[in-house]
Amino acid sequence: MKLSGQVVLVTGASRGLGGAIARAFAAEGAGVVVNFRRNRQLAGGPSLRLEGGDGIAIQADVTDLDQVKNMFHEAEKYFGRPVSIVVNNALPSFSFNGDARPKLEDITWTAFDLQLQGIVRGALNTTQAALPGFAKLGGGRIINIGSNLVANPVVPYQDYTAAKGALLAFTRTCAAELGPKNITCNMVSGGLLRMTDASRDTPDAVFEQVAQAAPLRKVATPEQVAGAVLFFASPWAEATTGQNLNVDCGLVMS
Numbered sequence: 001m002k003l004s005g006q007v008v009l010v011t012g013a014s015r016g017l018g019g020a021i022a023r024a025f026a027a028e029g030a031g032v033v034v035n036f037r038r039n040r041q042l043a044g045g046p047s048l049r050l051e052g053g054d055g056i057a058i059q060a061d062v063t064d065l066d067q068v069k070n071m072f073h074e075a076e077k078y079f080g081r082p083v084s085i086v087v088n089n090a091l092p093s094f095s096f097n098g099d100a101r102p103k104l105e106d107i108t109w110t111a112f113d114l115q116l117q118g119i120v121r122g123a124l125n126t127t128q129a130a131l132p133g134f135a136k137l138g139g140g141r142i143i144n145i146g147s148n149l150v151a152n153p154v155v156p157y158q159d160y161t162a163a164k165g166a167l168l169a170f171t172r173t174c175a176a177e178l179g180p181k182n183i184t185c186n187m188v189s190g191g192l193l194r195m196t197d198a199s200r201d202t203p204d205a206v207f208e209q210v211a212q213a214a215p216l217r218k219v220a221t222p223e224q225v226a227g228a229v230l231f232f233a234s235p236w237a238e239a240t241t242g243q244n245l246n247v248d249c250g251l252v253m254s
């Protein structure tokens with residue numbers, strides 16, 4: 001129970017990867033804030049029991065700073081202590097639909113803006129809202145969820161990959177600025193994952209192609225990506241910041 005006593009906020013945690021991350025933290029004894037934008041029924045709550053830990057589901061649109069600040073306030077009131085770990089996982093509506101994706105010649109800036117707002121603006125809002133609590137605690141952890149497509153765009157999802165690339169830059173600049181305050185900021189970049197809404201329309205042939213290209217000859221699971229998130233939140237990573245860890249069965253090596 002390495003994370004007992006910690007309060008973890010996971011954005012976009014009502015299902016998929018976010019849900020797996022929330023469950024993994026709870027299993028290590030953390031208090032978990034399950035953030036959701038629309039799916040209260042999937043998130044549960046408003047208070048919920050997660051195996052091993054306590055949890056609360058709080059609705060907030062991460063692109064709205066006032067809603068995000070209120071979410072942190074509600075979390076601190078519920079647990080009696082500030083959020084100490086933030087996992088920026090929320091993803092705007094997106095489909096990894098292979099060749100059905102918008103192509104470069106016809107994709108719109110609106111598509112780019114949607115991803116940038118949800119991924120980068122969302123991370124900025126949660127980071128800013130977390131800082132007062134981190135100051136009370138004398139430090140904190142920020143873990144951003146990236147994508148191995150930034151390093152290896154095997155399918156050129158233009159808007160999504162651009163936003164995740166910007167999030168990687170944001171991760172590193174935050175690490176540089178917040179390090180003197182004992183705040184680490186790292187990224188976990190998963191590959192193609194089964195069992196998420198975004199990959200519902202991914203053709204099986206794409207999964208097979210990715211698996212065959214990876215040294216481990218498989219695609220990672222949400223639970224395996226969650227394990228890397230736990231590492232960055234754990235005492236073992238207290239001297240690690242500004243890093244990007246690809247969890248994709250070896251498809252990207254860096």
